[in-house]
Amino acid sequence: MKALTKTAAATGMKGLPGRGLGDSPIASVIGKAILIGYALICVFPFLWAFLVSLAPLTALNAAGERAGVDIMRWPPAINPFKLKVFGVGATFSNYLEIFKVVPWFGRWFLNTIVFAAAVTLGTVFFNTLAAYSFARLRFPLREFWFTLFLATLMVPTNAIMIPLYTLLIDLGFVNTYQGLVLPKFVNVGILFFMRQFFIDFPMALEEAARMDGASVPRTFFSVVLPNARAPMAAQGIYVFLGAWNEFMWPLIVTSNKEMYTLTIGLAFFKSSYYTYWQYLMAASLLATLPMVVIFLIFQRQFVGNAMSSAIKG
DSSP states (O other), rough: HHHHHHHHHHHHHOOOOOOOOOHHHHHHHHHHHHHHHHHHHHHHHHHHHHHHHOOEEEEEEETOOOOOOOOOOOOOOOBBBTTTOOOOOOOOTTTHHHHHSTTTTTHHHHHHHHHHHHHHHHHHHHHHHHHHHHOOOOOTTTTHHHHHHHGGSSSOOOGGHHHHHHHHHTTOTSSSSHHGGGGGSOOHHHHHHHHHHHHSOHHHHHHHHTTTTOOOHIIIIIIIITTTTHHHHHHHHHHHHHHOOOOOHHHOOOSSGOOOHHHHHOOOOBBBSBBOOOHHHHHHHHHHHHHHHHHHHHHHHHHHHHHHHHHHH
């Protein structure tokens, strides 16, 4: 042992920790190659949809006749230098034509924005209030009611759709924004998540506010809520994406074309015998764009919350 110590001292070794396999340059290169490959796989469908959206429905063929553009050909004749996709000139006219082919598309876009924004704001706000109540307030049978809320997670959503739809008919909420939005406000998953956040929230801050004469609502809105913006923003992203992509509930509640959302309206670009792929891809990309913008705006809160959740777990 002494000989090993003398050898280490003579060679200048100071007990550096051993390098694992993950620290080697080869492992780093392999890991980055896997991540890049996975990223390309994820981006490819969006790239393909964008290229299809740039192709016209018809074009002149080699015989000088107007025929449909074959977007299923392989390999695709794509030349970005000559602005050609699938052997024909690229055009952005499809993004304008979809508003002419389906006159309600603009209204569907507005309906989806109103639906997703209202569901996001209402769901995050009301479930945050309920979560704070279960975490801090004392009232009879508090644990019982919280357990009952958690038990509803075991009830399939499809099992309550028909009774809920019948209730909306009695209330006159079918084909209305109220019928679309109000039943989506309850989200036990967000309630549970925010309750855990409030349980770990420092009690000293709330006690200091109450010593200054602040009431429970004032303490919540002035002290607790500003410090809960990061988890609320992260949950809001999940709710917004879910509401934006919601298909089943708008399909059940709305029968008037003017009240459709984008997820239902995209089916109008497909007939019984033919699918207008160029229009469908252009409409799908327009429907996807707001989700990308929302994620980029709240990216910091989303990533920070995901990392903190992983560390706590």
